[in-house]
Amino acid sequence: MERKSIGIIGAGASGLTCAKHMMDEGYAVTLYEIGSHVGGMWVYQNDNKRSSAYRTLHINTARDLTSFSDYPFDPAVQPFPSHWDMAKYLKDYAEHFGITPFVRFNTKIVDLRPAPSYSAAKPRWQLTTQAGDLHEHDTVVVATGHLTKPLEVAMFRDGFKGEYLHSHHYKEPADFVRKRVCVIGVGNSALDIASDLAMTAERTVLVARSSALIIPKLLFGRPFWDTIQPFYKPWIPAAVRNRILKALVYVVQGDMKRLGFPTQAKRVHATSNANIVNHIHYRRVTVKQGIQRIDGKTLHFVDGTSAEFDTMIAATGYEIDLDFVKPDIIAIKDNGLDLYMRIVPPDWRGLYFLAFFNSDTALNWICEGQTRWIREHEAGRAALPSPADMHAEIEQRKAWVRQNFKDTPRHAIEVEHLPYFADLKRTMAEAQKRAGAPARDIGIGFKPKKVTLPSPPRAEAAE
Helix, strand or coil, rough: CCEEEEEECCCHHHHHHHHHHHHHHCCCCEECCCCCCCCCCCCCCCCCCCCCCCCECCCCCCCHHCCCCCCCCCCCCCCCHHHHHHHEEEEEHHHCCHHCCCCEEHHHHHHHHCCCCCCCCCCEEEEEEECCCCEEEEEEECCCCCCCEEEECCCHHCCCEEEEEEHHHHHHHHHHHHCEEEEEECCHHHEEEEEEEECCEEEEEECCCCCCCCCCEEECEEEHHHHHHHHCCCCCCCHHHHHHHHHHHHHCCCCCCCCCCCCCCCEEEEEECCCHHHHHHHHEEECCCCEEEECEEEEEEECCEEEEEEEEEEEECCEEECEEEEECCCCCCCCCCECCCCEEECCCCCCEECCCCCCCCCCCHHHHHHEEEHHHHHCCCCCCCHHHHHHHHHHHHHHEEEEECCHHHCCCEEHHHHHHHHHHHHHHHHHHHCCCCCCHHHHCCCCCCCCCCCCCCCCCCCC
């Protein structure tokens, strides 16, 4: 039989693990990378212009949690790898598994559409590059990420008359020495940037429009997530896990309200930072709960105070950017995508979206689970439900997010890894049954403690 052709858009972490697993299945894989490096967002000052990495960036999840199950980090790498460590890890991963020869570098995809021969029974997709080249594949996986197009707030961008930039364009603290800086946001980037500036800026204010749950990096001298991992078991109720998590954060960090953060009835995406709490206590960083109005370079805060600033850095999140995909294939709604299991557009076959989620654990771990799930469907060992059933599941997932999380663009694609892994496993069992295939565990959520590296495959690159 002719080998199935699979095109993967993006050679970051998700695209690389997808390529590895599809190559293991024997498929002809081609990756389309807009820049000249593998590694995506982890390549500092990446020439693809899509990376938001700043000089001091380290991952938020621990090293061993972040590695793929079949390729561990070098034990000499620090417990929380830097972006340089991550870029090297992904480059080594691509080379070890023979992926690099299959990457078409400096290739921007400008259009994705079904081929004239497309049918649900036998999908076929066309990709058009910026150079005008046309490529066809049986299957396409979109792995471009969702942290590339800054979500701008007009009030800040247009109203502030000093220096303004989105956190996507922040690279190092040297540019802001002795300046009065206001950082907007409470996500990981906002806390990192405020911590960067705290020691050298004349003044650093952090505007927290939402509550925060700031997880420390270390607990008892070990990475925090390593310490609490025993509580992340499927049989432990989520409410119990959340109470334990909050209690441990309280023990280490204290009350978020006393640090100046607002209270919130619904949950927010947790952040992780080793330094911001100390900077707040030492008054190197001041927390404000919102901006009422802006007069030139003067910010009037909701607590009645005001101050003049030289620079505003807006860590206000990102918009999903799929400018090469027509809305009739998948439409972006409220910064979310209607995807079955956050992977499949219900009305199309042979098309998948990888890593379009925010999660409470390492992205690589979940991407590997998503890839294993996709692989089984592509191999015919699993079959999707009807479009109607997929749409119903999508609405249920959206309702869960609305019920549990604050209604912001940031949370539109929120997942929690334990219930999500459980859903991937459940839907896989149902899909295997529909396909008439033997029920088997495909390793979704599997995280071995020790891995012996296999020998790299030997393959010839696609023309």
